[in-house]
Amino acid sequence: xxxxxEVEGHTSDILFKIFGLPVTSHVTTMWAIMAVxxxxxxxxxxxxxxxxxxxxxxxxxxxxxxxxFFGGILGPEKARRYFPFxxxxxxxxxxxxxxxxxxxxxxxxxxxxxxxxWSVTIGLAIVVFVLVQVAGIREKGLGYLAHFIKPIPxxxxxxxxxxxVKPLSLSLRLYGNIFGEETVAAVLFSLAxxxxxxxxxxxxxxxxxxxxxxxxxxxxxYISTATAEGH
Amino acid sequence: xxxxxxxxxxxxxxxxxxxxILYKFFYNPVIKFLDNRSDEIRRNITEAEQARAExxxxxxxxxxxxxxxxxxxxxxxxxxxxxxxxxRAALLEQSRAEAATLLEKAHQEIQRERDEALKALRQEVxxxxxxxxxxxxxxxxAKEDHIxxxxxxxxEVGEVH
Numbered sequence: 001x002x003x004x005x006e007v008e009g010h011t012s013d014i015l016f017k018i019f020g021l022p023v024t025s026h027v028t029t030m031w032a033i034m035a036v037x038x039x040x041x042x043x044x045x046x047x048x049x050x051x052x053x054x055x056x057x058x059x060x061x062x063x064x065x066x067x068x069f070f071g072g073i074l075g076p077e078k079a080r081r082y083f084p085f086x087x088x089x090x091x092x093x094x095x096x097x098x099x100x101x102x103x104x105x106x107x108x109x110x111x112x113x114x115x116x117x118w119s120v121t122i123g124l125a126i127v128v129f130v131l132v133q134v135a136g137i138r139e140k141g142l143g144y145l146a147h148f149i150k151p152i153p154x155x156x157x158x159x160x161x162x163x164x165v166k167p168l169s170l171s172l173r174l175y176g177n178i179f180g181e182e183t184v185a186a187v188l189f190s191l192a193x194x195x196x197x198x199x200x201x202x203x204x205x206x207x208x209x210x211x212x213x214x215x216x217x218x219x220x221x222y223i224s225t226a227t228a229e230g231h
Numbered sequence: 232x233x234x235x236x237x238x239x240x241x242x243x244x245x246x247x248x249x250x251x252i253l254y255k256f257f258y259n260p261v262i263k264f265l266d267n268r269s270d271e272i273r274r275n276i277t278e279a280e281q282a283r284a285e286x287x288x289x290x291x292x293x294x295x296x297x298x299x300x301x302x303x304x305x306x307x308x309x310x311x312x313x314x315x316x317x318x319r320a321a322l323l324e325q326s327r328a329e330a331a332t333l334l335e336k337a338h339q340e341i342q343r344e345r346d347e348a349l350k351a352l353r354q355e356v357x358x359x360x361x362x363x364x365x366x367x368x369x370x371x372x373a374k375e376d377h378i379x380x381x382x383x384x385x386x387e388v389g390e391v392h
Contacts, residue, residue, distance in 0.1 A: 021237050021240060021241065022235075022237045023237075023241070024235075024237070024238055024241075026238055026241075027237075027238065027241045027245070030241065030242070030245045031245070033249075034245060034248065034249045034252070037249060037252070037253060037257075038249070038252050038253075038256065040257075041252070041253055041256045041257030042256050042257075044257065044261065045256055045257055045260035045261055045264075048260065048261070048264045050268060059257075059261060060261065060265060063258065063261050063262060063265070064265065067262075080262075083258065083262075084250060084253070084254045084258050085250065087253070087258060088246065088249060088250045088253055088254075089246075091253070092246060092249055114242070117233065117238060118233070118234055119233070119234050119235050119236075119238035119239045119242065120238055120239070120241075120242040121242075122234070122239060122242075123238070123239045123240070123241070123242025123243045123246070124242055124243075124246055126239075126243065127243055127246055127247075
């Protein structure tokens, strides 16, 4: 049951340090995902054709699909403004989730799905939290801060708690799903290494997509709520 | 559930880094490209519509011109026909007049010829009458008879006239 213990992250997993900041397998996997995204983006954007090839079609489909999706939540103008953030959340989380499908994820040194640890998901959720506050103040000025004392100032603590609960629920949902899925896959693998994890891996593709979409959709909804007119 | 500050920090740093990278190398160029292509397609459609409108206007213009030309051609033909008709009528009239003149001349000629012939005949008849009278007078005709006969003869000649 060594594998399970590793997935659960009980073992200290510091590989090395950069500027005193310890680097773990989750971090190195993030870097690998960043490298993949960077290369894919570069390959597509360096060779944009009027009549798109397969990869470009996929990229166009992804970008236009996300843009339309966010547009449905935020309206076309705000969707464009916050698109880089929302799309990056989606792509980064999607690739992180999907990285757990590969054999050896959670077992090999330096290879752990980043979203299977709460440290990473709460980090991403805190970025969402800051983004929502900044977006609210930017779009509505001090009027945004006024919503904390509405409808009555007495609710100020509750409103603050509500605001703080948002990133907490975002991060716990993502972490719980991916970690749970990883754990189940690891248990299945330790029971019967061949074939048994395959259904879990197939479901993992679906869950990974859904969780990335849920996280991003909620982030978009939070921005929409914070920047809505006449709130 | 384990939480470590360093993984938390790395998550934020990594997110911001990949955000910047994707913005610069992926979203920005691709969205710009898509926008440009949309604009281009929109522009092409507008241009095509304009071109079609122009072509239609041109076609209409040509149709009008063609109709005008056809009408003009008809007018020209009609005018030419009328002119020809008139010329024919004039020519016919002229010919008719000439023919009438010739006929008139011929009549006059005939009349003249007849008059001359009559004159000549009358002279001949007078001569013959005198000769006949001489012969008759030379034998049996009395003086009274002679006068009577000449008178009669002259009357007859006058009747012929």
